[in-house]
Amino acid sequence: MTGVTAMTDVDRPITGRVWKFGDSVDTNQLAGGGLTGATRDDTLRINCLRGLRPEFTEGVRPGDILVAGHNFGCGSSRQSAVEALALCGICAVVAESVARIHRRNSIALALPTFVAPGIAEFADDGDEIEVDHGAGVVRNHRTGGELALPRLPDSVLAIYRAGGLTAVIRARLAAAGIIPAETS
Amino acid sequence: MTGQTIAEKVLGAHGAGGARVSAGDLIDARVDGLMAINYQWMRATYERMGFPDGPPNVWDPARVFLMNEHVQPPADVDSAIGNYQSRLVADRLGLTHFYESEMGVCHQMMLDYGLVRPGEFVLGNDSHTTAHGGINALSTGIGADEAAYVFAFGELYFNVPETIKVVLHGAARPYPFGKDVILYLAGVYGDDFAQDKAVEFHGGFAADSDIATRLCIADHAVEVGATFGIFLADEKTRAYVDERNAERIPWRPVAPDPDARYTRVIEVDCDALGFQVARPFRFDNVAPAAASAGVRINQARIGSCANGRFEDIEIAARMLRGRRVAPGVRCYVSPASTRVYKQCADAGLLSVLLEAGVQVQDPGCMICQTPGIVLNEETCITSTTRNYRGRFGGSRTSEAQIYLAGPATVTAAAIAGEIVDPAEFLR
Numbered sequence: 369m370t371g372v373t374a375m376t377d378v379d380r381p382i383t384g385r386v387w388k389f390g391d392s393v394d395t396n397q398l399a400g401g402g403l404t405g406a407t408r409d410d411t412l413r414i415n416c417l418r419g420l421r422p423e424f425t426e427g428v429r430p431g432d433i434l435v436a437g438h439n440f441g442c443g444s445s446r447q448s449a450v451e452a453l454a455l456c457g458i459c460a461v462v463a464e465s466v467a468r469i470h471r472r473n474s475i476a477l478a479l480p481t482f483v484a485p486g487i488a489e490f491a492d493d494g495d496e497i498e499v500d501h502g503a504g505v506v507r508n509h510r511t512g513g514e515l516a517l518p519r520l521p522d523s524v525l526a527i528y529r530a531g532g533l534t535a536v537i538r539a540r541l542a543a544a545g546i547i548p549a550e551t552s
Numbered sequence: 553m554t555g556q557t558i559a560e561k562v563l564g565a566h567g568a569g570g571a572r573v574s575a576g577d578l579i580d581a582r583v584d585g586l587m588a589i590n591y592q593w594m595r596a597t598y599e600r601m602g603f604p605d606g607p608p609n610v611w612d613p614a615r616v617f618l619m620n621e622h623v624q625p626p627a628d629v630d631s632a633i634g635n636y637q638s639r640l641v642a643d644r645l646g647l648t649h650f651y652e653s654e655m656g657v658c659h660q661m662m663l664d665y666g667l668v669r670p671g672e673f674v675l676g677n678d679s680h681t682t683a684h685g686g687i688n689a690l691s692t693g694i695g696a697d698e699a700a701y702v703f704a705f706g707e708l709y710f711n712v713p714e715t716i717k718v719v720l721h722g723a724a725r726p727y728p729f730g731k732d733v734i735l736y737l738a739g740v741y742g743d744d745f746a747q748d749k750a751v752e753f754h755g756g757f758a759a760d761s762d763i764a765t766r767l768c769i770a771d772h773a774v775e776v777g778a779t780f781g782i783f784l785a786d787e788k789t790r791a792y793v794d795e796r797n798a799e800r801i802p803w804r805p806v807a808p809d810p811d812a813r814y815t816r817v818i819e820v821d822c823d824a825l826g827f828q829v830a831r832p833f834r835f836d837n838v839a840p841a842a843a844s845a846g847v848r849i850n851q852a853r854i855g856s857c858a859n860g861r862f863e864d865i866e867i868a869a870r871m872l873r874g875r876r877v878a879p880g881v882r883c884y885v886s887p888a889s890t891r892v893y894k895q896c897a898d899a900g901l902l903s904v905l906l907e908a909g910v911q912v913q914d915p916g917c918m919i920c921q922t923p924g925i926v927l928n929e930e931t932c933i934t935s936t937t938r939n940y941r942g943r944f945g946g947s948r949t950s951e952a953q954i955y956l957a958g959p960a961t962v963t964a965a966a967i968a969g970e971i972v973d974p975a976e977f978l979r
Contacts, residue, residue, distance in 0.1 A: 377815060378554040381899070384591060385900075388578060392743055392744070392834055392836075394938070394940045396940040396941065396943055396971030397940050397941060397942070398577065400940075400942045400943070401922075401946035401947070402942065402944045402945070402946025402947030402949070402950075403946075403947060408630075413852040415947040418947040418950070419691060419941050419942045419946075419947040420941070420950070438744055439744040439777065442743065442744065442775075442777070443679065443938060443940060444679050444694075445677055445678055445679040445693040445694060445695050446593075446695075447593070447596075447597075447695040447696045450695075456557065458861060465744065465747060467744070467747070468748055468777065468779055469679055469693055469694065469746065469774075469779060471697060472694065472695060472698060472878065473695035473698075474699070476695055476698055478695035503841070509875075511861075521578065523578060532697070533697040533698065533700075533701055534597060534600055534697055536701070537601060537697075537700060537701050537704055538601060538602070540661070540704070541608060541609070541704060546608055546609050546704075547608055548885060549915075
């Protein structure tokens with residue numbers, strides 16, 4: 369990912385402060401342009417979610433967690449919707465449900481993105497939550513509550529662990545002899 | 553053994569060894585084609601991957617369709633560079649189907665050039681790739697990184713979805729009505745009722761409708777969350793496809809088994825439906841057009857992969873003949889492709905539109921985004937694909953009011969200067 373990366377290992381608990389949004393947050397809200405930044409990444413960052421919550425861009429800090437309702441990321445196939453969240457410092461998304469293309473793009477770019485039914489009632493703005501995928505639970509440090517976190521499929525975890533889909537592509541191209549083997 | 557849905561049949565035929573698959577299976581599916589649009593979006597992927605000159609290989613140079621249609625002509629240097637780089641990639645990899653500078657909406661260009669056929673499995677890096685379900689193809693949208701994966705290997709991991717059967721009863725209308733049907737479904741069942749599912753459209757209305765109506769409904773399947781939205785093939789499909797299938801590539805339609813298993817069956821009496829309007833800012837914020845009557849508008853738009861076809865522009869011209877766009881209303885019409893544009897010109901529609909005060913715009917995807925800013929003080933009604941907050945201007949125009957409707961309703965509003973039920977203009 370270009371610019372600041374907020375990628376976090378899905379195998380470790382992710383703790384952060386919650387920004388909470390409602391249902392059907394669409395990709396125009398995540399990456400719909402508007403203000404013009406100095407660079408492409410800057411433009412993505414300063415417009416992300418600004419139309420819904422003007423205070424988000426200034427207030428968000430690296431390591432914050434976005435909580436959302438149903439159908440998060442509905443709309444366009446633009447991958448920049450995921451990049452914009454990462455550029456804002458969001459290190460995980462937990463939603464009631466995530467629209468298909470956005471969910472797949474989040475996997476491709478390795479931004480930890482989880483579906484946890486009940487999350488909209490479970491966490492509020494400003495809460496500190498701990499997303500523990502390994503243990504299959506989300507903990508709310510303010511309320512002491514716990515919410516079940518369904519496990520991601522192994523095939524999806526493999527993409528996260530590789531560091532995203534482009535790493536998987538490189539590895540497969542190398543295995544096929546199309547590009548030289550990785551030297552790491 | 554129970555029967556199979558269309559999605560199960562097509563994905564099974566494209567999986568390893570053509571083995572039978574069922575809803576819930578996770579498979580690597582071979583594609584018949586990849587629509588790759590706007591190289592500047594994929595360029596970021598390749599730069600991140602360490603290939604600044606673009607993809608090192610292509611899975612099949614005849615089945616990756618590279619188009620730079622979202623930005624025609626390119627209005628900024630970055631877009632122009634993206635188009636230029638795409639030419640280098642197309643030349644280096646010997647891509648057979650490369651459209652460097654043609655204006656049009658990618659999904660209509662796929663149809664116009666016969667690049668997608670019934671029974672095929674096609675992916676594209678645009679969410680409205682579901683549109684080809686209108687001609688009985690299983691097709692859907694993916695992101696740029698996934699498109700890069702398909703570009704290289706011709707396959708992608710896919711969940712075999714459950715299928716919802718939507719039975720559309722009733723007769724086709726003598727004007728475009730697909731938007732109203734899909735808006736009605738969203739209004740009643742919600743904008744994610746088909747999340748991660750396939751939708752098969754059956755029934756008399758589906759069979760009676762023209763291809764443009766089917767394409768509109770399948771296009772909007774993504775607006776209700778569906779992975780695929782698909783119609784059966786019939787003689788209309790055959791005529792439409794064969795007229796465009798320049799390479800005479802053989803195809804075979806696919807139909808579900810009579811005992812296919814559906815997760816849900818929804819029945820709609822389309823004869824009982826009136827014109828529908830989605831109010832700001834959601835696709836499922838739907839009510840009959842009369843509920844929004846009297847809302848003054850500043851802008852009206854007709855076009856896009858949903859409603860930019862000949863039939864959509866013909867109804868606008870039919871309603872505008874001898875009438876004018878209301879003072880103070882900006883009315884934009886954009887044909888979905890160069891072929892559609894010429895069809896409209898040959899039929900004399902463009903002069904009717906121009907005499908009525910319409911701004912006829914180039915074919916392409918821009919009608920569905922910007923230019924054509926709608927300010928916070930303004931209201932727009934559009935037959936394009938989405939009425940999301942800031943759709944026509946971004947985060948600075950998040951209060952601009954955007955209503956979504958079919959082309960007849962949009963045209964009626966353009967004439968009246970306010971939203972009205974279009975029925976009176978159609979008599």
